[in-house]
Amino acid sequence: METEIIVTDSLTKFYGKIRGIEDISVKIPSGGVGFLGPNAAGKTTLIRTLLGIIRPTRGSAQVLGYDIRHEINEVRDRIGYVPEFNTSFIPDTTAMSFVAFCGRMNGLSYPESKQRASDSLFYVGLGEERYRKFDTFSLGMKQKVKLAVALVHDPEIIICDEPTNGLDPSGRVQMLELIRNLQIDEGKNVILSSHLLRDVEKTTDYALVISEGEILAKGNIRELTANKRSTVSVKVKSKYNDLLEALEVNGLNVWTDGAFIEVEKTPAVEKEIFIIANRIGVDIRYLGSRSRSLEDVFVSLFKEQEVQIH
Ligand SMILES: Nc1ncnc2c1ncn2[C@@H]1O[C@H](COP(=O)(O)OP(=O)(O)OP(=O)(O)O)[C@@H](O)[C@H]1O
Ligand SMILES: [Mg+2]
Incomplete structure (x- = not known):
């Protein structure tokens, strides 16, 4: 039996009267998990709430045993986050210095940040290009830089919110493989949020199906789709x-x-x-x-x- 990495209890977020998520009570197992749901399902809201970017309206959650309301720094130290939209890159900077800077923001020492930035960029396949200015990068390369940023502080959980948005078919395959390998080869816990069943099927074995702010189903993807x-x-x-x-x-x-x-x-x-x-x-x-x-x-x-x- 796998251990649980995230436990939520009636986790709820309303934006005024608009429901983001409501009464989400789940135990998320270690390994790879897909947050699968159509647009406006509440995937990003759930992720941002777990990261403490959004304060829940009610309910609670623990990430690796740390409470998202009271121990958010402990939580953030252990999560790498690939946000849905483009992070604002610092203009005129190389990929290396940007990723290293993010490492420093995550508490790494200067030499550590350099080493980890280099390792992370090699890992995502941008080793050769690491001293290039990323204003010149394609969208696919920028997505990989975002993944390198998420990896720089060597977190136990990596959450990727729609990381294949806007990528062409080969870019999608590469990104999903990187995420799957993080789980299989590196032993990381990976959460992939997507509105595409096929992307989640390729990448993780377990899924939470989210719709209209609620969990509609959870379990092994093969079993869920067999019950379709x-x-x-x-x-x-x-x-x-x-x-x-x-x-x-x-x-x-x-x-x-x-x-x-x-x-x-x-x-x-x-x-x-x-x-x-x-x-x-x-x-x-x-x-x-x-x-x-x-x-x-x-x-x-x-x-x-x-x-x-x-
Ligand atoms: N800042 C906000 N202010 C008001 N409503 C919001 C805000 N962010 C999200 N919502 C609403 O909360 C609901 C869930 O949105 P959310 O972005 O979490 O869904 P999602 O599953 O990530 O969708 P997508 O696949 O389009 O990214 C939607 O109805 C959305 O309009
Ligand atoms: Mg979203």
């Missing part, structure tokens, strides 16, 4: 377990999240559910597709992938 079957959701007034059992006995494929009973879609399954419920005297309050099922989210993630490919 079409379902009909059923809610009942009472006798929840009776209906669950009766549906199973009648050979329907059912599972439940505790509130709804999900039944695998087959032709005329709705009618069948009504007949079974009626027979055992259970009142159905709701039967249909829920507005934001795991399947809907995956469909939208796949759709966006198609748009990206062509």
Whole structure:
């Protein structure tokens, strides 16, 4: 069993009335984890809250045992962060001096910062170019510099927020491989935030699926996508377990999240559910597709992938 690197309890952030994330209670295992969700799901809000950049409206979280409200410096020392948008680079600076400067900001001594900057730039594949001014770098190279910055203080956790945005196919592959290798070869804990299922599948084995500020599902990506079957959701007034059992006995494929009973879609399954419920005297309050099922989210993630490919 893996250990947990991050534990959150009812973590919530509202921007005024706008929900960023709400009641997120998760245990994030060590290794590689994807934060997977469509635009505006709350991925960046969750990351920025964990980093103490945003103060939670309520709830709490610990990163490697350190509290994000009271021990944020301990937290930040242990996380390397690749932000979603371009960091402001200091103009007219070489990649080396920029990364080394960030190392100094993270508390490294001058010689350490030089050595670590060089190592990190070599690691991301910019060793040869390290003395070039990065105003002259391509977007893909700038993304790699951001990753080098995240690595410079040798953190235990590296959080990459949409690191492949704007990259061409070969740039994406390179970036995702670097992130995967950090986990596999270097033993780092890696969090990859993305709205692309394929990117997360390639990079991590475990995912949190986030939608509309909430965790919709979590677990092994293969298992999550295997469960991507079409379902009909059923809610009942009472006798929840009776209906669950009766549906199973009648050979329907059912599972439940505790509130709804999900039944695998087959032709005329709705009618069948009504007949079974009626027979055992259970009142159905709701039967249909829920507005934001795991399947809907995956469909939208796949759709966006198609748009990206062509
Ligand atoms: N500074 C802010 N002020 C007001 N609302 C915000 C702010 N930042 C985020 N939000 C809102 O919070 C919700 C979650 O946004 P967030 O940026 O966390 O999503 P995301 O999953 O990172 O999306 P994307 O894939 O587009 O980056 C959205 O409805 C967004 O409009
Ligand atoms: Mg975001």
